[in-house]
Amino acid sequence: MSAQQLNQNSQSRFGRSMSLILPLAWRNLWRNKRRSLLTMLAIFVAVMSMVVLGAFMRAWSSATIVETINNLTGHGQIHALQYLDDPNIDYRIKAIPGSIANHLNSAEVTHRADRVRVPAMIRSERENSPVELLGIQPAQEKGLSFISEAIIDGRYLESNADKGIILGKKLADRLQTKLGRRVVLMSQHQDGSISERGYRVVGIFTSQPGIEKFNVFISIQSAQALLGIGSDISEVTFKLQSREQIAGFVQRLRNENSELDIQAWDELQPFTKAMIEMSDGSILIWILVSFTVVSFGLINTLLMAVFERMREFGLFQALGMKTRWLLLQILFESTFMMAVATAAGLIAGILIVIAFEGGLDLGVGASYFGAAQVVYPELDWSEVSYIGVLVMFLGVLASLYPAIKAARNVPVDVLSRATN
Amino acid sequence: MDKPIVICKDVWKIYQQGEVKVEALRGVDLDIFQGEFVSLAGASGSGKTTLLNMIGGLDSVSSGYVEVDGDDLSGMNKNxxxxxxLSKIGFVFQAYNLIPVLTAYENVEFIMQLQGVPAERRRELSHEILGRVGIADMGERKPAELSGGQQQRVAVARALVSNPSIILADEPTANLDSKTSESLLELMAELNQESQTTFIVATHDPQVIEFTKRKILISDGKVAQDC
Structure with missing residues (x-):
């Protein structure tokens, strides 16, 4: 067969050459089982941790957002200008403008509640404490905030004119008071004087430590009466059908009225937002760190495999194997290694996430950081696919160096050096 | 006589080792014809393996002309x-150089696979050639499961199976005992007779030199004797 004929038959030889190279690459992979298995173990652990960590961090972020939204923030709030800088009785909403009210009554809004929210002092017969007083519409808070479902002792407020007060457990302990006892609330009246009124403790709630210690709930009309503000309110909190609608909805409200301060949850809770962004960033960092470590291991393994087989590569070339087939053979070896380990890592990661889909209790400590105590990891199949494709791509990319080194630097006379 | 299958004209090979130039070949002129069984004899460092590498296209000449079966090697690129x-030369090496992860059959089939020979034909030819070199029953064994002599027979079978014009053997008996060496040489001679394949054997083994029909002595990078 002449060289010219060989070139003409090159296309038909492609398939046959692949049938030579693929099994050869697979068998070479297992020539040093321990080394290959250790490298595959590193890839396996890295891929598995990427899937598991990604699912847990996403679950944590999601649960933290839900927790933040449920802890009185809602999807967004409306305040009088300057209220957020100085939340006192002077900065209140006298009436919601019609254009804003129309939006709040639209189908997008699933929950909406008006609140009075001012700083106050609470005093029992033994102790006193600074608190944040919330005058709420009990029925409207259901499904919007945590309070209706957080009562562990006593009852929830029954109407907008309920005369009782609900305290957090930690605050009740601090005040050395309990259900049925009376406490006195003091706050600044709208006329500048100090207004105080006694309330009977009708319910004890539990929540995040900060809320339990510093938030007290009375009915909205009780609060308005205490402060002498008629039907004025401090804020409107709303919840939409989905979080994706928030930015657009808030922007529409802002376009309607510049006399009110309208903000989304992530603007109201910048610390939480920063924490979530940091956790998202840490996933990316983890992926990069994991993969860098894996890449070095992979390159090292392949370099060792290549250098100890230089003589063999010389033989292949002496027998007529072209450089590109040699390159492909080494790339296939790494591809096989990556594919087996990546598939195993993805499957293990998926099984671990599924095992914890019922929820993982992070302990009470998590709530001190404003995070959810229980997270529910969920698989994001696009993320799983992304990890698989990324690891495979970067793995093959990392193996290019040893492959090119083998294909370029193998001298064909390496075979004869020992015998001259 | 026909046109030579190997033509070497004033072949020089100079290696640069640091600042020292080593002249491995110093103007070799040589013609080898179809069907010859030739030994390139000489002491270690005489340049016989270097010359074999030039003829096999494993190394390039510093100056001069090498032609193999009508192809001028100096005008060829790596591919x-x-x-x-792949198409014209078979190699037999001192250290056998079989592919360790392949069985004897697969080693023999390797070149045919590179050439694109269909699987059925490959298997047929590899059975035939392994039978011819006397180890048909060991075809499924990997190199590590074969003796040195058996491995060298597989290497000869691999070199022959694609029906090359020339077989270049570099110290093929160096790792074999004298009995196995003789058996291998007889086999090579038989194959040479049957197929008229040209054998060029680089060796310093007197047993091999004695066996070949044409003996070329290489000394200090030159052809010192050709008889």
Whole structure:
């Protein structure tokens, strides 16, 4: 067969050459089982941790957002200008403008509640404490905030004119008071004087430590009466059908009225937002760190495999194997290694996430950081696919160096050096 | 006589080792014809393996002209030389150089696979050639499961199976005992007779030199004797 004929038959030889190279690459992979298995173990652990960590961090972020939204923030709030800088009785909403009210009554809004929210002092017969007083519409808070479902002792407020007060457990302990006892609330009246009124403790709630210690709930009309503000309110909190609608909805409200301060949850809770962004960033960092470590291991393994087989590569070339087939053979070896380990890592990661889909209790400590105590990891199949494709791509990319080194630097006379 | 299958004209090979120039070949002129069984004899460092590498396209000449079966090697690139080796030259090495992860059959089939020979034909030819070199019953064994002599027979079978014009053997008996060496040489001689394949054997083994019909002595990078 002449060289010219060989070139003409090159296309038909492609398939046959692949049938030579693929099994050869697979068998070479297992020539040093321990080394290959250790490298595959590193890839396996890295891929598995990427899937598991990604699912847990996403679950944590999601649960933290839900927790933040449920802890009185809602999807967004409306305040009088300057209220957020100085939340006192002077900065209140006298009436919601019609254009804003129309939006709040639209189908997008699933929950909406008006609140009075001012700083106050609470005093029992033994102790006193600074608190944040919330005058709420009990029925409207259901499904919007945590309070209706957080009562562990006593009852929830029954109407907008309920005369009782609900305290957090930690605050009740601090005040050395309990259900049925009376406490006195003091706050600044709208006329500048100090207004105080006694309330009977009708319910004890539990929540995040900060809320339990510093938030007290009375009915909205009780609060308005205490402060002498008629039907004025401090804020409107709303919840939409989905979080994706928030930015657009808030922007529409802002376009309607510049006399009110309208903000989304992530603007109201910048610390939480920063924490979530940091956790998202840490996933990316983890992926990069994991993969860098894996890449070095992979390159090292392949370099060792290549250098100890230089003589063999010389033989292949002496027998007529072209450089590109040699390159492909080494790339296939790494591809096989990556594919087996990546598939195993993805499957293990998926099984671990599924095992914890019922929820993982992070302990009470998590709530001190404003995070959810229980997270529910969920698989994001696009993320799983992304990890698989990324690891495979970067793995093959990392193996290019040893492959090119083998294909370029193998001298064909390496075979004869020992015998001259 | 026909046109030579190997033509070497004033072949020089100079290696640069640091600041020292080593002249491995110093103007070799040589013609080898179809069907010859030739030994390139000489002491270690005489240049016989270097000359074998030039003829096999494994190394390039510093100056001069090498032609193999009508192809001028100096005008060929890396891929062209690979194609030449694949289609026209068979190699037998001192250290056998079989592919350790392949069985004897697969080692023999390797070149045919590179050439694109269909699987059925490959298997047929590899059975035939392994039978011819006397180890048909060991075809499924991997190199590590074969003796040195058996491995060298597989290497000869691999070199022969694609029906090359020339077989270049570099110290093929160096790792074999004298009995196995003799058996291998007889086999090579038989194959040479039957197929008229040209055998060029680089060796310093007197047993091999004695066996070949044409003896070329290489000394200090030159042809010192050709008889």
């Amino acid at each position: 062209g030389l690979a194609d030449l080796r």
